[in-house]
Amino acid sequence: MAKIVLTRVDSRLIHGQVVTKWLQQSGADEILVVSDELEKDEFLQSIYVMAAPPGVEVKIYGVESAIAYWKEAAPNSSAKILFLVPDLSTLEAMVNACVVENDIQIGGLGGGAERKNVLKNINLSENDVEILNRFSEKNLNVFFQAIPEDNPMPIAKLVEKYHTL
Numbered sequence: 001m002a003k004i005v006l007t008r009v010d011s012r013l014i015h016g017q018v019v020t021k022w023l024q025q026s027g028a029d030e031i032l033v034v035s036d037e038l039e040k041d042e043f044l045q046s047i048y049v050m051a052a053p054p055g056v057e058v059k060i061y062g063v064e065s066a067i068a069y070w071k072e073a074a075p076n077s078s079a080k081i082l083f084l085v086p087d088l089s090t091l092e093a094m095v096n097a098c099v100v101e102n103d104i105q106i107g108g109l110g111g112g113a114e115r116k117n118v119l120k121n122i123n124l125s126e127n128d129v130e131i132l133n134r135f136s137e138k139n140l141n142v143f144f145q146a147i148p149e150d151n152p153m154p155i156a157k158l159v160e161k162y163h164t165l
Contacts, residue, residue, distance in 0.1 A: 001077070002070075002074040003079070004099075005081060005082065006083065006105060007102065008085075009087065009088060009091055011086050013084050014048045023082060026082055029056060029080050030079040031052055032061070032081045032083050032084070034090055035062065035086050038062075039061055039062035066099065067094075070097070087109065091131075104141065106142065109123050119144060119158055121146060132155050
């Protein structure tokens with residue numbers, strides 16, 4: 001059975017830190033990206049595939065395709081997976097489908113309208129906070145960690161900060 005060795009939410013998906021630090025630290029030999037938007041864009045997919053180091057397979061699926069893959073193909077794989085999603089809504093779909101059941105690392109959530117900066121490159125919306133609260137209710141270990149050298153920060157601290165901004 002394929003094993004998720006790191007679940008990471010990062011709006012940038014595959015980038016330098018993921019390739020140089022998180023892959024090595026996690027021991028992953030495969031990257032599974034779940035993004036409905038990216039699944040529809042073959043050109044961007046090719047860029048993400050090229051960004052991965054040699055020997056690391058990159059699979060890109062939308063939410064429904066990822067759930068189907070996990071149920072059908074993952075049981076027959078021995079891959080160690082770095083699981084990447086661009087946002088908390090996508091992650092929640094994966095949690096609800098019982099694809100993601102372990103620790104969740106929030107690494108980067110971009111800015112925008114209705115979003116508040118709570119730490120470095122972490123920007124939360126009210127919807128994000130609601131999702132994070134649902135994760136807490138499920139007793140999922142969710143923490144923020146932008147780079148491996150940072151100490152993981154419990155989700156509750158940043159949700160609390162969100163409410164004070």
